[in-house]
Amino acid sequence: MSQHVRQIAKDASIVGGATLLSRILGFFRDMILAYVLGAGIAADAFYVAYRLPNMMRRLFAEGSMTMAFVPVFQKLREEVGDEKAFAMPRSAMVWLLIILGVLTTLAIVFARPLTKLITPGFADDPALFDLTVDLTRIVFPYIIEISAVALCMGVLNSFGHFLAPALATSELNTIIILGAGVAWLFGFDPAYTLAWSVVIGGIGQVYMQLPQLKKFGFSWRGPWSLRDKGVLRMGLLMLPTAFGAAVYQLNIVLGTLLASYLPTGSISYLYYADRLVQFPLGVFGVAVGTVALPGLAKLASAGKTGEFVDTLNASLRLTLFICLPAAAGLIALADPMVRVLFGRGAFGEPAIAATAGALVAYGVGLPAFACVRPLYSAYFALSDTRTPAIVAAVCLVVYVIAGLALMGPTGHVGLALATSISSWVNIAALGLVLRKKLGPGWLRLGRTTFIGTILSIGVGFGAHATADRPYLSLILIILWAMAYMGLASLLRVEEARMLTDFVRRKMKKR
Template identity: 45%
Template sequence: MSERAQMTKAAGVVGGATAISRVLGYVRDAVMAYFFGTSVALDAFLVAFRIPNLLRRLFAEGSLTIAFVPVFSEYLEKKGHEEAMRMAGAAFRLLALILAGLTVLGVIFAPQVVMVLAPGFAKNPDQFTLTVLLTRITFPYIFFIGLVALCMGILNSLRHFAAPALAPVFLNVAMIACVYLFFSTFEPPVISLALGVIIGGALQLALQFPFMHKKGFRGWIKGPLNHPGIKRVAVLMGPAVLGAGVYQVYIIVGTILASMLPEGSVSYLYYADRLTQLPLGIFGISLATAALPSFSRQAANKDMEGLKDSFGYAIRIIMFVNLPATVGLIVLAQPIVGLLFERGAFGAEATIHTAQALIYFVLGLCAISGARIVVSMLYALQDTVTPVRVAILSLIAYLAFSMALMKPLLHGGLALAATLSSALSLALLTYHLRRKIGPLGGRKILKSVMGSLVASLGMGAAVYVFAHFAGILAPGQVGSAQLTLWTMLCIGAGIVVYIGLASVFCKKEFQAMWRLVGKRVKRRG
């Protein structure tokens, strides 16, 4: 199997699992809203769960995986499977010890941690006490998810993507199940939700072990905890953690600025971002995840031509799927927002404002996805400093764009600022990558992107005409059943039109995707 084929296949696996997880995430949120509403207890849980979640984002899933994969891949290619597994076993044991210690400290100092992150809760002793209790219950989640992140790096490097990608599904299922099963068992009932987090984390880790064993991982194989490979991972991980921290600052700054705008602005941006994250997770992040092991293997072998070829292919595929998603979400922004959220207190005005934010957000979908691919390339080349520098510059640009746009465009200005800063990030990252390894095949990429853009615009025009005829482009014109039917029909029609146009204007990318789908259909048949 060529690197292109393996990358495409892996992206399909990760994207499919991500789609399942995101759908279950919406179900989980609906269950939480049904059982707990907007209660003090739910506020306490959200703060408690935010603490291990923040540590997960900073140290585990993102930074650990992207720092581990290039080093582990190099050991696989140059020193063999046995030595790579010796390094992996040492890393697993060392990480388990560190995470166990961190968990114990988190449980002991939970009151102090809650006081820092939610000082306002101190005014209500009952709420503060509950938050501390829930923090102590949920904190061990960081132990499980940190080890899952390491397993993800090992398995992805060995070309297995399904188990790590499906892991979040188990968290959502566990949380949903625990609420239904134990809601009446505990007092207060929100403890059932916290219990679901711990069970979900344990299930996520347990899922990895059979596949790790099948791939030859033996945690008991002797290997020094100060293994030189682990030291290199730690060096790469430092800037990665800093980069993840910059992203968290992005979120905090956006929330602060939105709070200065008219009431509802924070909510409009939240719901619009949730919708943007769906195609980003299914297409952008999944392909970046699948590409990192391929890039790392080629970089370890000093195969620069093969690396450039894989990079160009990844960018062309990401644009092939994200451009129609962008155009489709812009045309159907209001029907989609109305279909998913317009009920109860979420009225037609909220639909209009959320749709405006969605349009501005999805304009940056291709830039964000493209930047993820470039970052994967830089990490494969073991350059973790450049992404951090670019992230800091992008944050400064986001602040400048926000201050300039939030007054005339309100919350839409903040969404557009995020898009513009993402475009700047992609440009800067690509510039540095080109300086590092030379020409990237820009003409071939541009030709492919233009073909995908033409096909996407044609699809957008067809969907607009269809949606206008159906009367669903403005909120409140049709009932919920009709809105659901016509929106689904519009999406289906758009897919058919895009397939037809793509087979003409971007044949190579269309054929690559078609071959992948054809192989899967034959295999299942």
């Protein structure tokens, strides 16, 4: 296995560990929010308001800017050196503040028509609609803060540092948890208190990145230009990428719009189920794609196609090796997971059953959700941002057709299943197009994925056998994970041995 692949596995483990901490805090946060807000009017209003800046974040930051920034900045460092290349992120930050500043101002001024556009079904309930408008005005400036964090992440990732950006979400979760505690202790309105907590947490996320940037010699004070050539190149890459990200966000908007016509609580059910899916997806699925991008960009820039293909395949195998058993576990233990984590306070039995149904539907698509990021990294490293955008547009049509067909008979579960279906179509289309760029035999998942699939099926059946005892079934997840890794190692699966060796060396050092 090449040094590039080993470095990806190492960095992915670091990012995965940091993200694991964030996800644990996130679950604790969601447990508290479920207790405080339940799945009623306050919850639907808060999650819609919070979703809007997050949607814009993926459009301007993670969805386009960061992915376009890393390859350009990486190449610029090689051409002119770090000191001159630093003018690019400074210039990008100025553009970021200008564009998002105007956008945020417009969103605050026109919050009412914006809310009506996103959730037209809320207009039938004046109290719900007005609350959503108020929370949107408070939370929307978070887009500026989190986009600044994403730009910092691009700089740090280019230098091979992934820990600080991965820990940023932990800080936000901590602030939101504290906000919920303050609301409960002092009797403040929980929805408004949590909205302000998001904004305060965003400021903290930005300041977390500054010490690490300083270590690499970067400062926001220095030369910048609105006509910076690096930003111009990044902008050209961003145009189709932003379109693709816009299509993806339109998918979310349409999902929210459709769910707003379903019974009250449907949006919250989908949110809580998505949070559970995001746990394995964020801990390792997204981590592999994040750390693979700088390495793939270097190989593509150097014209090393063979190593590029090997690295991409290793990234996909590593992703599937982790996400296949995770998907099996989510499907098998959907009810006990929701019951133990959220089933208390205002979150009653009907909410548990509804959220568990959505979780099963999302679990079917988990491997596809995870593999999208490494494939996107490959396209961006090859400076092809057009293809993912076109494929995303096709998948949006697939989602709408599937969603409309399924939401009638199955409600919100149909919308979750439509997301999984469109994601699998996305993966298939991206893989087929890569054949033209890398050759017909580029995809080599090998015995790793075959063995991982068989073992995952065993994990799913074993976990399901204990599902009637919620707390015990969740405790046994550790045992199933150890059995999966142990059997894979005995069967000489290289990814299993590489991960266990890395963890063992870390434990010895400590």
